Amino acid sequence: MTVSNPVPPADVLIVGAGIIGLAHAAEAVARGLSVHIIDRDTRAVGASIRNFGHCCVSAQSGELLELASAAREGWLRHSALAGFFAVESGALAVARNVQEVAVLEELSAVRGAGEVELVGAARVRQELSGSGDPAILGGALLHRDIRVDPREAVGRLAAWLATQPGVSFSWRTSYLGVADAGSSPEGPVTVRTSRGPVTASRAIVCVGHDLDWVHTELAEPFEVNRCALQMALVRPAAHTSIKRAVLTGTSMLRYPAFAETAAAAALRTELEARSPELLAIDANLMLTQRPDGTLLIGDSHHTETTQDPFLSEATSDTLMQAAQTLLGRNFEVLQRWQGIYASSPQQSFLIKELAPNVTAVSVTSGIGMTISFGLAQKTFAQF
Ligand SMILES: Cc1cc2nc3c(=O)[nH]c(=O)nc-3n(C[C@H](O)[C@H](O)[C@H](O)COP(=O)(O)OP(=O)(O)OC[C@H]3O[C@@H](n4cnc5c(N)ncnc54)[C@H](O)[C@@H]3O)c2cc1C
Incomplete structure (x- = not known):
């Protein structure tokens, strides 16, 4: 043909x-x-x-x-x-230490409650379909996000x-x-x-x-590499309903509106002390629920030009344990995979x-x- x-x-x-x-x-x-x-x-x-x-x-x-x-x-x-x-679900950013609360307060003050609405621990638990990590202090609803x-x-x-x-x-x-x-x-x-x-x-x-692979002359000056992420699809307990995309403290180190707050530096120090295992895999602990009720959970980050094809069980375990702590309940892992996106430090x-x-x-x-x-x-x- x-x-x-x-x-x-x-x-x-x-x-x-x-x-x-x-x-x-x-x-x-x-x-x-x-x-x-x-x-x-x-x-x-x-x-x-x-x-x-x-x-x-x-x-x-x-x-x-x-x-x-x-x-x-x-x-x-x-x-x-x-x-x-x-x-038009919006997202939920969960705060489990005072530094995360401070990041969310700062962003909400800039954007206004109509876009970034601060909520208390009870509302965060409700958004997570009950249960949840006992460490939850509160959170923010990011109303413009969609899924x-x-x-x-x-x-x-x-x-x-x-x-x-x-x-x-x-x-x-x-x-x-x-x-x-x-x-x-x-x-x-x-x-x-x-x-x-x-x-x-x-x-x-x-x-x-x-x-x-097709235009090395463009990729090289911009240091375009491959960033590999480990993900999992899980089946949560029956009747788990989590409408919003769920972000956590590690997300606040990554996405610019959070990372550019004055409070973000103290959050990094806090997570380095309390969650070194998540920073070691450059985690962005987050999840979304698909229409069939399953949850997409991730992720880790590893940047290299040529990526190993092998998934690390230790990385998966770290992510799954962190997700179980966040949700305060167990789930069944159905699939694991690697996703890759282009990454430039510039x-x-x-x-x-x-x-x-x-x-x-x-x-x-x-x-x-x-x-x-x-x-x-x-x-x-x-x-
Ligand atoms: C695990 C993971 C989670 C992520 N989560 C989010 C998220 O929640 N929100 C968000 O905004 N972003 C997220 N991203 C990033 C987002 O997925 C990517 O930025 C986006 O999908 C890139 O789209 P793309 O079309 O450039 O690449 P791709 O979806 O990879 O598509 C590239 C296409 O080009 C084709 N192709 C390649 N080479 C050739 C060739 N020589 N000839 C013909 N066809 C070719 C491929 O077959 C492929 O279909 C995530 C990424 C990963 C890996």
Whole structure:
């Protein structure tokens, strides 16, 4: 089979059918452009289906907060169009020491209770479906956060896109590089693929953490590496209902709106003393509940260019024990897996021209779901 290069060539060629590629395809459709999407696999199985499905809005700051706010609207709009689960659930940040309370108080003072609402221990326990760690002191409700089911959303979005006029897909088709970037800024671009050349007016390369496999010259200067995370799917006790995405103290060291508070430094010192096992695996202890009642629990972080394929049982045990303490109850582990995202110490995302009319877009931090649709708007605004 040769690649089904649309005739005439599409306005936009998207490489990669993860959330970043599909959000760009959706933005192109919204702008009335024709789109051809290629992916090396037969369906998306990358970071976009392995995550928590958490659009983590209120914990972002600066430009990331703007992108996340735009993405929030994009998720809700496309949930309605494509028929996938998305809920304006908000998130719950649980505080189990005075330093965590101080971080949440500081953020709430800046954002206001309408966005970051402080709540007491009883409400936190109720949000965790009863029980909960006896150490819980209180928490905050982050009202703008939303959730999707990561195992459903990207597939449904791709299926919906495939029904739109002017949209076509070529699965099991690998991008191999730019063949001809055209001689004028308006000229078409031809890329090489495993099924032959494909031409379009413009190409957007969204290959996630494999950017260095196709464009090492871009990945290396930005120190783009692979960050591997360990995750688990668990079955909680019957009738466990946790509406919000749940964040903890380790999340407060990670997401910028928390980490930029004055109180965050004391929190790091506290967690280094009380929870060294979580910092040793660079944990972000958090969970979300899928529509079928199972919980997505994670995660650890390990950054390296080439990742070992082996899951560490010790890391899993640390995460599962911490989650059981948080919930105050046991659960049954159903699945474990590794997810990988692109990571750069320099910036949270890249939008870079590779050649005339060829742009690489990669989220180089763990917030691709959060900023996806907003990032796509930003990319197109630059053309
Ligand atoms: C465990 C885990 C938890 C996370 N939790 C969250 C969260 O709750 N909220 C959040 O905002 N973010 C989260 N993230 C980050 C988020 O999942 C990623 O930032 C996002 O999914 C990246 O999307 P992507 O489309 O760039 O990559 P991917 O989903 O990996 O998609 C890339 C696609 O490109 C294709 N591809 C690669 N190379 C080629 C090639 N040469 N030719 C053709 N196709 C190619 C692949 O087949 C793949 O389908 C998490 C990540 C992980 C791993």
